[in-house]
Amino acid sequence: MRSNFPEGFEPERLLYSGAESNIWLGTWMGRRTVLKHRLPKGYREEAIDEGLRESRTIREALSLHECKGAGVRAPYVYHVNPSQGTILMSYVEGETLTNSLRRSEPHWARSAGVSVGKLHAQGISHGDLTPSNVLISGGEIVLLDFGLSERTDDAEKFAEDLNVMRGAIESLVGHRWSVIWKEFESGYLEGSSSLGKGIVERLKLVRERGRYVRRGKR
Amino acid sequence: MRSLGLESTAHTFAGSVVDEEREVLSDVREVYRPKSGGIHPRNASRHHYECASSVISRTIEQSGLPPSEIDVVAFSRGPGLGPCLRVGATAARSLSLSLKRPLVGVNHAVAHLELSKKMSGAHDPVFLYVSGGNTQVISEAGKRYVIFGETEDIALGNLLDSFARVAGVGFPGGPAIMRLAKGGKRLIELPYSIKGMNVSFSGTLTILEGLVSKEPIEDLARSVQETCFAMLLEASERAMAYLGKDELVITGGVGANERLREMAKVMCDERRARFLDYPVKFYADNGAMIAWTGLELFASGETLQVDESTVMSRWRVDEVELPRRIRAREAAILRS
Numbered sequence: 001m002r003s004n005f006p007e008g009f010e011p012e013r014l015l016y017s018g019a020e021s022n023i024w025l026g027t028w029m030g031r032r033t034v035l036k037h038r039l040p041k042g043y044r045e046e047a048i049d050e051g052l053r054e055s056r057t058i059r060e061a062l063s064l065h066e067c068k069g070a071g072v073r074a075p076y077v078y079h080v081n082p083s084q085g086t087i088l089m090s091y092v093e094g095e096t097l098t099n100s101l102r103r104s105e106p107h108w109a110r111s112a113g114v115s116v117g118k119l120h121a122q123g124i125s126h127g128d129l130t131p132s133n134v135l136i137s138g139g140e141i142v143l144l145d146f147g148l149s150e151r152t153d154d155a156e157k158f159a160e161d162l163n164v165m166r167g168a169i170e171s172l173v174g175h176r177w178s179v180i181w182k183e184f185e186s187g188y189l190e191g192s193s194s195l196g197k198g199i200v201e202r203l204k205l206v207r208e209r210g211r212y213v214r215r216g217k218r
Numbered sequence: 219m220r221s222l223g224l225e226s227t228a229h230t231f232a233g234s235v236v237d238e239e240r241e242v243l244s245d246v247r248e249v250y251r252p253k254s255g256g257i258h259p260r261n262a263s264r265h266h267y268e269c270a271s272s273v274i275s276r277t278i279e280q281s282g283l284p285p286s287e288i289d290v291v292a293f294s295r296g297p298g299l300g301p302c303l304r305v306g307a308t309a310a311r312s313l314s315l316s317l318k319r320p321l322v323g324v325n326h327a328v329a330h331l332e333l334s335k336k337m338s339g340a341h342d343p344v345f346l347y348v349s350g351g352n353t354q355v356i357s358e359a360g361k362r363y364v365i366f367g368e369t370e371d372i373a374l375g376n377l378l379d380s381f382a383r384v385a386g387v388g389f390p391g392g393p394a395i396m397r398l399a400k401g402g403k404r405l406i407e408l409p410y411s412i413k414g415m416n417v418s419f420s421g422t423l424t425i426l427e428g429l430v431s432k433e434p435i436e437d438l439a440r441s442v443q444e445t446c447f448a449m450l451l452e453a454s455e456r457a458m459a460y461l462g463k464d465e466l467v468i469t470g471g472v473g474a475n476e477r478l479r480e481m482a483k484v485m486c487d488e489r490r491a492r493f494l495d496y497p498v499k500f501y502a503d504n505g506a507m508i509a510w511t512g513l514e515l516f517a518s519g520e521t522l523q524v525d526e527s528t529v530m531s532r533w534r535v536d537e538v539e540l541p542r543r544i545r546a547r548e549a550a551i552l553r554s
Contacts, residue, residue, distance in 0.1 A: 017459075018459050019452070019455040019456040019458070019459035019460075020452070020455075020456075041448075041452075041485070041488070042484045042485075042487075042488055043448065043451050043481040043482070043484040043485040043488075044444075044448045044481075045405055045444045045448070047405050048405070048410065048444065048445060048448055052410065127413055127414070128413070128414045129414065130414060130460070132460070148412070148413065148414075160370070160413050160416070161413075163416075164413060164414035164415075164416065167365075167366075167414075168414075171359060171364045171366060174360060206370070209370060209371060
C-alpha cells in the first residue's frame with residue numbers, strides 16, 4: 001500500500017480510516033502533511049472503481065483549490081496522483097463541527113452556513129456535506145472532503161447539499177436540530193447572497209420527493 | 219404466545235403464524251403479477267380480496283394449531299398502497315373480532331428490519347432496505363430507526379421492474395435481470411449517482427430506455443447490477459463508517475439477488491465488518507415479519523382498538539417510536 005505514496009512523504013500514523021479512503025498524517029519537505037489515499041474497492045467492477053477513484057481524486061484537488069477563490073478555507077494541495085488515488089495536502093489542526101454541535105454550540109453552525117453559502121455562490125457543490133466534513137480551526141471554518149464535489153450552477157445540487165447537511169444534523173442531535181438548522185440557514189443566506197433564497201426554497205421540493213413524506217410537513 | 223400476521227402493503231398478500239421462539243409455524247403467500255404494466259393498486263387489491271380468506275385459512279391450517287391458540291392478530295398498517303393495505307386491515311379486524319384476540323398494527327419497514335435482525339443474529343447493524351418501493355440505509359439511533367440515506371427518486375426495485383418491462387422480460391424484473399446478467403460480458407457506462415449517503419436512479423432508467431434497442435440485453439442487465447449495487451454498497455459503507463457500526467443486514471425483495479449479497483460480503487470483509495445473511499425467502503414481503511413484530515408490540519402493550527385501526531399509507535419508518543422490548547439498547551447516537 002505504501003508503495004503508492006508520493007516520493008518524499010514520510011507517514012507518521014493513520015489518522016482516520018473512512019469509507020472510501022485512509023487519511024495518513026506525516027511529513028513532506030519538512031511540512032506537516034496529510035495524505036488522502038482512496039482505496040480500491042473489491043466489490044466494484046475494476047472499470048467502475050478505477051474511474052471513480054481517479055475522477056474523484058481530480059475533482060477533489062480542483063475544488064480544494066477553487067474554493068479558495070470564494071474565500072472558503074480548505075487544505076492546500078501539494079501533490080496529486082489520480083491513478084494511485086492520492087492527494088497530499090496541508091494538515092489542518094482543529095475539531096469537527098460534529099463535536100461542537102454535540103456540545104450544543106449552534107453559533108458554529110452559523111459560521112459553517114456562511115462558508116457553504118460562499119462555496120455555492122462560487123459555483124461549487126460539495127456532494128457530501130456532513131458536520132464531520134466541516135472543521136473548526138483557529139476560530140475559522142475549514143471545509144474538507146471534496147471528492148463528490150461538482151462545478152455547477154444547478155440549484156438542485158446546492159439544495160441536495162443542504163438536504164444532506166440537514167439530515168445529518170437531525171440524526172446527530174435529534175429534536176434540537178431545528179434550532180441548529182435555523183443558525184445554519186441564516187449563515188447560508190448571508191454567505192450565498194442573492195443565490196441563497198432560491199436554494200432554500202428548492203430544498204423544500206427535494207425533501208418532498210423523499211418516500212412517504214407528508215407534503216408540506218417537512 | 220403465538221401471533222398471526224397479515225401482510226398486504228403491495229403485490230403480496232401473505233399470512234404467517236409465529237411463536238415466541240421465532241419459529242415460523244406457517245408461511246403462506248400469494249403474489250399479484252400484472253399481465254402487463256406495473257402494479258395498479260386497484261387490481262392488486264382485487265387480487266388480495268380474492269385470495270384473502272384462502273390465505274388466512276391455509277395460514278391457520280399449516281400452523282397445526284386450533285384458531286383458539288392464536289393470542290394476537292397483527293397486520294401491516296403502512297406504508298404502502300392504500301387499497302391493498304385496507305384489504306389486510308379489514309381481514310385482520312374481522313379475525314380479531316371473531317377470535318376475540320387483540321389487534322396490533324405494524325409498520326411494514328420496521329417489520330422488515332426486525333425480522334432480518336433477529337434471523338441474521340445481528341445486534342446493532344446498518345440495514346440496507348431495498349425493494350420495489352423502498353431504497354433506504356437505516357440504523358437504530360436513540361429510540362427509533364433513523365434513515366441515513368435513501369433514494370432521492372425511485373426505488374432500485376422499481377428501476378429493475380421498469381427496465382425489465384421495457385426489455386420485455388416480465389415482472390418481477392429482479393430474477394430475470396439476475397439470470398440475464400450472468401450472460402453479460404461488456405460493462406456499459408451508466409450513471410453512478412451518489413450524494414453523501416443518498417442515491418438516485420431515475421436518470422439510469424431514462425438512459426436504459428434509450429439503450430434497450432441498441433445494446434445486448436445481457437450486457438445491460440450486468441451493467442445495471444454492477445453499477446447500481448455498487449452505489450448501494452458505497453452508501454451502506456459510508457453509513458457504517460459514519461456510525462462506527464460493523465454489521466450489515468440487507469432486507470427487501472432486491473436482497474434476493476445473489477450478486478448484491480456477494481458484493482455486500484466483499485465490502486464487509488474488506489473493512490473487517492460482518493455481512494449477516496439469513497434464509498433468502500424472508501428478504502421479500504412475508505407474513506412472518508408482521509407476525510413477529512406484532513408479537514413484540516403486543517408484549518409491549520401496543521394494541522389497537524378496531525375503530526382506531528385505520529391504515530397509514532405514508533407512515534415513515536422514522537416516525538415509529540420503538541418500544542423498549544424492540545430497542546437494542548439506549549444507544550448513544552454516535553459512538554465515535
